[in-house]
Amino acid sequence: MQIRILTLTLLISLSGIFTVHAEIPEAEIPSLFRQTNSLYAQGKYAEAVEGYNAILQAGWESGPLYYNLANTYFKLNNLGRAILNYRKAWNLSPGDPEISKNLEYAREGLRDDIAALPLSVWARARRAVILQFPLGIWIGISAALYFLTIAWLIAALLIRPLRKKSPLILKWLGGCLAISVVISIMAYSFYRTPGAIILQPTVSVRYGPAETDAAAFKLHEGTEVKVVRKKDGWLQIALPDGESGWLTADSLGII
Amino acid sequence: MRYGIIILINIVFIFAQGVVHAEDISFTASVNSTTISKSDQLVYTLAIEGARGANPILPAISNFELLGTSVSTQFSLVNSNTRIIKNLAYTLMPIKAGIFTIPMASLEYRGKTYLTKPITVTVVDGTAPQIAPATDNSPVHQAAPKINNLPEPQSPKQLFITTTVDKKVAYVDEQITLNFNLFFRVDRLNIQNISLKSIGFTEQDLGNEKTYTQIVDGVRYNVSERSKAIFPISSGELTIRPGELRGDILVRRGGFFGYDERKPFSLRSDPIKLTIKPLPRKGRPEEFKRAVGDYRFDLTANPLAVKVGEPITVTMTISGTGNLDTVSMPEIKCGKTFKTYPPEVGVTRGVRRGRVNGEKVFKQVIIPLSVEAKEIPAVSFSFFNPATGKYRTLKKKPIPIRVEAAPDQGPVALVEGAGSGPGRERIKLLEKDILYIKDSPGHLTRAGRFYYRRPLYWIIPIAALFGLFAVWGIQSRREKLRSDLVYARQVGASRSARKRFKKARTFLNAGDSERFYGEVHRAFNRYLGDKLGIPSGAVGSTIVADKLSSAGAAAEIIKEVETCFSEFDLARFARSSSDKDEMNDFLVRVERLISKLEKIKVK
Numbered sequence: 001m002q003i004r005i006l007t008l009t010l011l012i013s014l015s016g017i018f019t020v021h022a023e024i025p026e027a028e029i030p031s032l033f034r035q036t037n038s039l040y041a042q043g044k045y046a047e048a049v050e051g052y053n054a055i056l057q058a059g060w061e062s063g064p065l066y067y068n069l070a071n072t073y074f075k076l077n078n079l080g081r082a083i084l085n086y087r088k089a090w091n092l093s094p095g096d097p098e099i100s101k102n103l104e105y106a107r108e109g110l111r112d113d114i115a116a117l118p119l120s121v122w123a124r125a126r127r128a129v130i131l132q133f134p135l136g137i138w139i140g141i142s143a144a145l146y147f148l149t150i151a152w153l154i155a156a157l158l159i160r161p162l163r164k165k166s167p168l169i170l171k172w173l174g175g176c177l178a179i180s181v182v183i184s185i186m187a188y189s190f191y192r193t194p195g196a197i198i199l200q201p202t203v204s205v206r207y208g209p210a211e212t213d214a215a216a217f218k219l220h221e222g223t224e225v226k227v228v229r230k231k232d233g234w235l236q237i238a239l240p241d242g243e244s245g246w247l248t249a250d251s252l253g254i255i
Numbered sequence: 256m257r258y259g260i261i262i263l264i265n266i267v268f269i270f271a272q273g274v275v276h277a278e279d280i281s282f283t284a285s286v287n288s289t290t291i292s293k294s295d296q297l298v299y300t301l302a303i304e305g306a307r308g309a310n311p312i313l314p315a316i317s318n319f320e321l322l323g324t325s326v327s328t329q330f331s332l333v334n335s336n337t338r339i340i341k342n343l344a345y346t347l348m349p350i351k352a353g354i355f356t357i358p359m360a361s362l363e364y365r366g367k368t369y370l371t372k373p374i375t376v377t378v379v380d381g382t383a384p385q386i387a388p389a390t391d392n393s394p395v396h397q398a399a400p401k402i403n404n405l406p407e408p409q410s411p412k413q414l415f416i417t418t419t420v421d422k423k424v425a426y427v428d429e430q431i432t433l434n435f436n437l438f439f440r441v442d443r444l445n446i447q448n449i450s451l452k453s454i455g456f457t458e459q460d461l462g463n464e465k466t467y468t469q470i471v472d473g474v475r476y477n478v479s480e481r482s483k484a485i486f487p488i489s490s491g492e493l494t495i496r497p498g499e500l501r502g503d504i505l506v507r508r509g510g511f512f513g514y515d516e517r518k519p520f521s522l523r524s525d526p527i528k529l530t531i532k533p534l535p536r537k538g539r540p541e542e543f544k545r546a547v548g549d550y551r552f553d554l555t556a557n558p559l560a561v562k563v564g565e566p567i568t569v570t571m572t573i574s575g576t577g578n579l580d581t582v583s584m585p586e587i588k589c590g591k592t593f594k595t596y597p598p599e600v601g602v603t604r605g606v607r608r609g610r611v612n613g614e615k616v617f618k619q620v621i622i623p624l625s626v627e628a629k630e631i632p633a634v635s636f637s638f639f640n641p642a643t644g645k646y647r648t649l650k651k652k653p654i655p656i657r658v659e660a661a662p663d664q665g666p667v668a669l670v671e672g673a674g675s676g677p678g679r680e681r682i683k684l685l686e687k688d689i690l691y692i693k694d695s696p697g698h699l700t701r702a703g704r705f706y707y708r709r710p711l712y713w714i715i716p717i718a719a720l721f722g723l724f725a726v727w728g729i730q731s732r733r734e735k736l737r738s739d740l741v742y743a744r745q746v747g748a749s750r751s752a753r754k755r756f757k758k759a760r761t762f763l764n765a766g767d768s769e770r771f772y773g774e775v776h777r778a779f780n781r782y783l784g785d786k787l788g789i790p791s792g793a794v795g796s797t798i799v800a801d802k803l804s805s806a807g808a809a810a811e812i813i814k815e816v817e818t819c820f821s822e823f824d825l826a827r828f829a830r831s832s833s834d835k836d837e838m839n840d841f842l843v844r845v846e847r848l849i850s851k852l853e854k855i856k857v858k
Binding site for chain 1: 454455457458488580597600602604687688689690691692693694695696697698699700701702712716719720722723726727730
């Protein structure tokens with residue numbers, strides 16, 4: 001009985017948040033997150049989805065939040081939204097093994113088997129390096145090295161004994177800074193082309209951005225595509241095998 | 256590093272090309288025109304490629320007189336493919352009118368004899384009509400060339416492209432080989448972009464670009480051929496869009512030390528219409544899913560003796576020619592005696608004799624749920640063979656297995672003592688599911704508000720850079736003040752003068768005219784000495800006037816300085832006393848004069 005009352009109270013408080021979309025202070029997020037986790041643990045997946053979405057709608061995001069939401073969608077057999085949120089989680093926490101494993105497992109349920117064009121050795125190496133950290137971390141590393149280089153230069157200008165060691169240290173700092181800036185630029189360009197996930201069970205990909213254009217092929221829920229262009233509520237998408245076509249924007253969820 | 260890899264790849268690529276074409280020998284004959292007048296000259300050319308050092312044997316050419324021979328070597332470089340062709344041109348003059356045949360020329364190379372085809376030439380009286388030249392090769396010309404923006408003097412026949420297919424009628428998912436050929440007669444090309452879209456098809460490349468020579472309408476062309484396999488997705492009338500190619504012709508200007516002039520071009524071939532037939536309904540087996548091609552099917556299982564609950568891996572290998580993307584896993588009808596898991600799929604792709612082939616391996620784990628499971632059921636795989644136009648079903652017999660009852664072991668103990676005592680067994684994966692949710696929301700950030708998109712993120716580094724420049728400027732000035740005495744005196748001159756004027760003002764207030772004029776005089780002298788780089792003892796009206804004049808000072812200022820010097824002398828030596836107003840006026844005048852002198856830049 002106590003549990004029922006507790007759950008009811010929680011649901012009422014949550015529903016208040018959901019309808020009003022009030023600003024949730026950061027301090028309250030962990031508590032709301034845990035409460036939503038308990039809904040998940042009780043198998044109340046529909047309510048848990050609302051709980052996680054409430055935090056997102058309040059403007060907060062994190063890898064674990066998207067991961068839990070993805071798990072909940074997976075339990076609701078909503079493969080498209082599950083993969084979409086795993087991918088969002090993965091973008092924020094690319095090194096997280098749990099996200100990678102669940103994403104991989106969810107992808108086993110995909111209907112589309114698209115053979116990706118083979119990547120060159122250089123492209124594979126570049127991808128491996130970029131995915132070591134999220135974009136924000138790479139940019140942060142570049143910024144830190146930049147400030148370190150500036151600070152060292154100022155110190156070397158002001159303190160005469162430091163100048164003797166300056167060329168060697170500057171070589172290292174400058175080298176590291178150049179590498180991190182190059183990786184940051186590559187990472188920015190890697191994440192810039194938005195990915196998207198098919199959310200509908202089956203969609204027809206057309207030759208042009210209109211219903212009158214002929215259907216080129218079909219895609220199924222959960223398949224990941226790249227968004228190349230937008231036009232009048234239509235998105236031009238590209239597949240890893242080089243094919244491309246047009247879809248209505250509501251068929252996709254942007255990562 | 257990146258450029259190093261690119262250069263290395265290019266070297267490997269160039270080397271590989273050389274190896275691939277080392278045995279390609281071409282020996283062809285051509286004439287500049289098949290119809291000439293009696294007064295025209297006929298140029299008969301033998302072209303040898305790939306047989307270095309070999310000399311051809313010219314046939315006996317009757318009814319023509321040999322006027323001369325020339326030898327030229329043609330190098331061509333297209334996207335790192337180097338080709339060397341030796342051309343032997345024989346200039347012939349007809350003796351009489353008629354239809355004559357130039358017999359076969361021969362070439363001996365490494366024990367083999369290569370022959371050209373005979374060429375028939377018509378010699379007419381009067382003027383010969385404009386007829387295309389002929390060759391010993393039959394022309395292949397599938398699409399009309401169309402050249403846009405090709406600069407003069409390149410004629411349209413210098414460069415064109417064709418797209419061809421091996422068949423125009425095919426079944427859904429059947430391989431169609433699409434060839435994209437660039438014919439060119441220029442020495443060097445830089446290809447920027449090749450566009451060959453085949454929407455409505457899936458596609459796969461058929462290996463690297465091939466290069467060879469071909470004679471079309473009597474003209475020798477270098478040919479660069481690219482091939483890809485395309486597989487129609489749906490039936491009906493489909494169109495392969497026109498192939499497009501953009502690039503530059505590189506023309507050497509100015510000899511050895513010259514430069515390459517780029518002449519851009521854009522080429523387009525004709526579209527190709529294809530008729531794609533649906534797979535026939537007649538004779539379609541029940542097991543057929545979508546596989547099109549010609550395949551073999553193999554079925555194995557391991558291990559064949561297990562306990563209840565232990566996994567058996569069933570491996571189904573489908574190999575052969577065709578679009579492996581259409582091959583789905585054959586169904587194992589396990590019923591309720593086995594629990595099945597999603598299969599693991601591995602694909603190996605290749606190309607053999609221009610056909611896409613490969614192997615698709617499905618590994619499915621099945622677990623017998625009871626000792627009643629006696630065999631892995633029969634498995635069938637059906638495919639449609641477009642070559643025969645018929646469906647085919649490959650059946651594999653049931654595989655007998657031995658399943659024993661599992662001992663009752665109670666709950667699995669995850670932590671046990673060290674060692675591997677009897678009764679231990681590996682932990683088995685019974686079922687696959689997603690990993691559990693996370694307890695903590697982790698590091699929360701404002702959605703879409705990346706810190707690097709905030710203006711402050713960019714303002715602070717720029718400010719830091721300015722700070723660095725400021726410190727650098729200050730330090731440079733300090734260094735200069737330390738090391739350059741003249742500069743240091745110049746910089747400190749005004750400050751030092753102001754100090755002395757302050758002191759002089761105290762004498763002024765006290766009414767001490769002698770000390771007042773003495774202090775102002777010292778301040779003035781010192782200022783001019785520091786400012787103009789004159790030793791303090793040598794400062795005088797004449798030298799100061801010279802220095803100021805060479806620094807470009809106005810004549811009034813120089814005159815004013817001279818007046819000041821005179822007044823100092825007058826005040827110090829002639830005047831016994833002065834009133835305060837007079838002294839104050841004098842001090843103000845000197846201060847103003849120094850302000851004016853400050854604006855003069857002294858080198």
